[in-house]
Amino acid sequence: MKDAIVSTLNYRVALIIIETIVVFFLYQYFDINVDVDFFIFSIAIVFPLVFSITSAYQRRQDAIMEFSVFRNKIIDVSNLLYAVDGIKKEDYNKIFQSLIRIQNVFLEYLIHKSDTRSYFQIRQQRKEIFKVIISYKELFNEREKDSIISVKNEMFLSMEKLNGIKVHNTPISLRRYCLIFIYISPFLFNTKLISGEQFQLSLGFDFPMSVLFAVLISFILMALYNIQDYIENPFDQKGLDDLKIEQMKIHENESLYI
DSSP: OHHHHHHOOOOHHHHHHHHHHEEEEHHHHOOOOOOOOOOOIIIIIHHHHHHHHHHHHHHHHHHHHHHHHHHHHHHHHHHHHHHTTTTOOHHHHHHHHHHHHHHHHHHHHHHHHOOHHHHHHHHHHHHHHHHHHTTTGOOHHHHHHHHHHHHHHHHHHHHHHHHHHHHSSSSSHHHHHHHHHHHHHHHHHHHHHHHHHOOEEEEEEEHHHHHHHHHHHHHHHHHHHHHHHHHHHSSSSSSSTOOOOHHHHHOOOOOOOO
């Protein structure tokens, strides 16, 4: 619980809170009062922000599903090879280790910021693995050959989908729009809070509850933006809700000969 709350805090939260307090007291000092309806927030900020969070969450769910398919197809390839008569233990282990290596290289690409050339190299490596597998084709009957090629194609397709999820983010223009309007928002709602008597509390002295509500609104908006930012990349292992890659990936002890 504590980690979840702390994860939403960063320099942007500090900036928006400082900005909100400064703008609040400037408006109060200069008696600035602009009649702005709170309904504007649902159109200008809240709706785009919720849409952005929903899109990022869907990317995460798609990544979980596709990674599960990718993992399962590697297992399927190794199982098919194990079942082929004539495939020796050392041949099976050689191919299985190649599959583990391509998985680990691919995961490094997903986790870290990499240029497109890195993925081109991964495509080349997986093509070499297929060449190794097909070099044993004289041992396959037609059904086994079709099954292996079909599963191989599905595994490669899953890799392409995961790569597509990595390189195509939630629309950047929408995210920048939300961030800009969050920084502008204190100039819009502070005047409403200053003039609203329902936010004043009498405790024997004048205590401006309005500033607390102003800070709370700013904090919530920026915290929601930070949540979207953290779940935007489900692979980078920086957020609490990223893919549990270490738990999901295939390990060497899953070889059928161990």
